[in-house]
Amino acid sequence: MTAALYIGETVHQRLAPKTHRFRYRLFQLLLDVDRIDEDLKGLGLIRRGPLGLFSFDERDHGWRDGRPLRGWVEARLAETGVTASAHRIRLLTFPRVLGFVFNPISLIYVEDPAGGLEAVIYEVNNTFGQTHAYVAPAAGQGPQRQSAAKRLFVSPFFGVDGEYRFLVTPPGETLTLSIARVHRRRADFTATLSAERHDLTDRRLLALFFGLPLLTLKVVAAIHWQALRLWLRGVPLVPRPPGPDVGASAATLRSRAMRESDVSLPATEGSSDDPDRPDAGLRPAAS
Numbered sequence: 001m002t003a004a005l006y007i008g009e010t011v012h013q014r015l016a017p018k019t020h021r022f023r024y025r026l027f028q029l030l031l032d033v034d035r036i037d038e039d040l041k042g043l044g045l046i047r048r049g050p051l052g053l054f055s056f057d058e059r060d061h062g063w064r065d066g067r068p069l070r071g072w073v074e075a076r077l078a079e080t081g082v083t084a085s086a087h088r089i090r091l092l093t094f095p096r097v098l099g100f101v102f103n104p105i106s107l108i109y110v111e112d113p114a115g116g117l118e119a120v121i122y123e124v125n126n127t128f129g130q131t132h133a134y135v136a137p138a139a140g141q142g143p144q145r146q147s148a149a150k151r152l153f154v155s156p157f158f159g160v161d162g163e164y165r166f167l168v169t170p171p172g173e174t175l176t177l178s179i180a181r182v183h184r185r186r187a188d189f190t191a192t193l194s195a196e197r198h199d200l201t202d203r204r205l206l207a208l209f210f211g212l213p214l215l216t217l218k219v220v221a222a223i224h225w226q227a228l229r230l231w232l233r234g235v236p237l238v239p240r241p242p243g244p245d246v247g248a249s250a251a252t253l254r255s256r257a258m259r260e261s262d263v264s265l266p267a268t269e270g271s272s273d274d275p276d277r278p279d280a281g282l283r284p285a286a287s
Helices: 036-040 069-079 202-211 215-232
Strands: 004-014 020-032 046-048 054-056 088-093 105-111 117-125 131-140 144-149 163-168 174-183 186-198 246-250 252-256
Touching: 004 202, 020 036, 020 186, 020 215, 036 046, 069 088, 069 105, 069 117, 069 131, 117 144, 117 163, 131 144, 144 246
Parallel strands: 046 054, 131 246, 131 252
Antiparallel strands: 004 020, 004 186, 020 088, 088 105, 105 117, 117 131, 144 163, 144 252, 163 174, 174 186
């Protein structure tokens, strides 16, 4: 079985114009896009399609019409000029729970025959029904530092400007992701994901269903709740600009961290990091 569950937490922190921080527990599903039926075979609590206690539906990703994800990934790589063998393609995402899902971000790991990363695609969705794929080249084993110009309106408190700085590790026994939005040479928003790998079993799924009930619905509720809290604190709203409902753009590989110890989490206070640094906005987090 190449599928797995990753259970952990996400921390979001807004650094300007007012500080705001929240933390949530979550779980995600890792699937080899070419082995979905094989990996879900024999499991009773997760199925392929739109409905089920847990389910995975390819219409939630890529083409959005049910076509295999491999073709969409290969098309995005070609569109953005990223050369890759795409020997294996793995998707990290929320599964549907009782037929419902919303994925603020899904990660697609594109790997060579040796298991090294050739690219990472960050598939970002907003609550207005729009989606954008940031296609970032990668360089083999270990954590990768990447950057991309922001192209999608995500939060009503931030415009479509600045850039994202990504620090990502391949999925192993653990995985981490750090994202910083850098605007005017300062990181004003950070988000982190840290999770541990668990076998995909019915027993584990049942425990998650009761331990983290209705997780995917809570994702949407949390987005709106945190937005309400910011609005009540007087953070001004930014109008949503017109833009395509679906898009893709090329990102940049800034550097490859040589050791797992190089991975650092976003700072908990305002950052004045030089954005030319590959780790701008990604200083170690305070406990």
